[in-house]
Amino acid sequence: MSTAPVPARAATPIRPWHRHLRRAVGVERNPLSRPLDRARSRALLAAVLGVALSVLLGTGTALADLRLAQHHSTATLSRLHHVEAVLLGPVRGVSAPHSFAPPSYQAQAAWTYPSGQPHTATVSLPGRATAGSTTPVWVDDAGTLAVPPPTGADTTADAICIGLFTLGCLSVLVATGLGLRLRTLDRRADRSWQRSWERLEPLWTGRAARKPGTTDPRNR
Incomplete structure (x- = not known):
């Protein structure tokens, strides 16, 4: 075999x-x-x-x-504060010429910080709003309007x-x-x-x- x-x-x-x-x-x-x-x-x-x-x-x-x-x-957040600001006037749209980006909105707003110290400035808004409504803003220890801190996604x-x-x-x-x-x-x-x-x-x-x-x- x-x-x-x-x-x-x-x-x-x-x-x-x-x-x-x-x-x-x-x-x-x-x-x-x-x-x-x-x-x-x-x-x-x-x-x-x-x-x-x-x-x-x-x-x-x-x-x-x-x-x-x-x-x-973290160091920046320790010096900033989130407060509510009241819109004082009409909201106006702001857009760059020849830009395809959606328009941004600004309005005059007032807030109090620290206690008893009023502040007024032009703030940016995420969208349309009416006078008398509130919007959150970032301020420093003196109550002056500050640039918002970067988010975790941005960093x-x-x-x-x-x-x-x-x-x-x-x-x-x-x-x-x-x-x-x-x-x-x-x-x-x-x-x-x-x-x-x-x-x-x-x-x-x-x-x-x-x-x-x-x-x-x-x-x-």
Whole structure:
């Protein structure tokens, strides 16, 4: 009784990134691998590490900016107060010319802060309102109208933008460095190929044997 032969297990293909990694660290067993190939793999590996470092730096920058913004917001909130202001006059719409943004609204308003100290100023409104209605405003310890503190969403968005900007700048530097390095290696490979061709072309075409007074090295 004969048994069918067991097929040989196919070798697991080496992925390109794995090949570049082995070549970069010098453990690739390939006799055809040239020093230029190893240098190119090292350049690619350095670029990958550079991008990873850029991600870490971008994330760290975003977290540091977010923590600083939160600290600044907490310090600002300790000096600001939310009070109700009474609208004194008609509400008017304000919009920039040739702007597609929705119009904003302003009106004269009055409030009392600290106790017994009245204040009057023009305040911005989220929408239309009538005289005599109230609207919340931010004031400082002296009762003067102040800029509203940034919201948590605003500080988070700003931190993300700063982190992405840092990541983008560092990634551009990494990509530029990789491009310059690969271009240098390509020029070096072209010069090496040219020197090899100048040395082997006469032998390959037989011109060396046809020259008077020369001997074909292959016949030595």
